[in-house]
Amino acid sequence: MSKQNDFISQEKDYYGKIFVDISYAIDNISPFLEKEELRNRKFAVKLPVLKKYIELLETAEAENKKSFFSKLFGSSNSEQLLQDYKRTNSESFKQLEKCSQCACLNCSATCSFDHCLGCQRQNRST
Numbered sequence: 001m002s003k004q005n006d007f008i009s010q011e012k013d014y015y016g017k018i019f020v021d022i023s024y025a026i027d028n029i030s031p032f033l034e035k036e037e038l039r040n041r042k043f044a045v046k047l048p049v050l051k052k053y054i055e056l057l058e059t060a061e062a063e064n065k066k067s068f069f070s071k072l073f074g075s076s077n078s079e080q081l082l083q084d085y086k087r088t089n090s091e092s093f094k095q096l097e098k099c100s101q102c103a104c105l106n107c108s109a110t111c112s113f114d115h116c117l118g119c120q121r122q123n124r125s126t
Contacts, residue, residue, distance in 0.1 A: 005064055007079055008078075008079075015057075021100045026038070026044055042095055046099075
């Protein structure tokens, strides 16, 4: 397996898990929350950024599998495009990583913590 295939596979595994965890959480809590309350959750608003990244990874993977000639005559620039997308959306990626580990992810209760609006981890870098 090439370096680029390894990179794509690792990214799909890591961010795919985060995407699935957050998507399931949204599915689980959305019947119990008003749409406005769901939009206040950072993970619900930022999930499309991650969805697009997963789609870009799948496209890059498909290109690698079918582009025998590009491997012979030079490498594709899909890894650089993926890195640029991650860099452009780095805050969203960091936030989604934190959200995927948050206790409030699957919670639909109203509490004084105020969910994502009260999250102290949202502005810290890790």
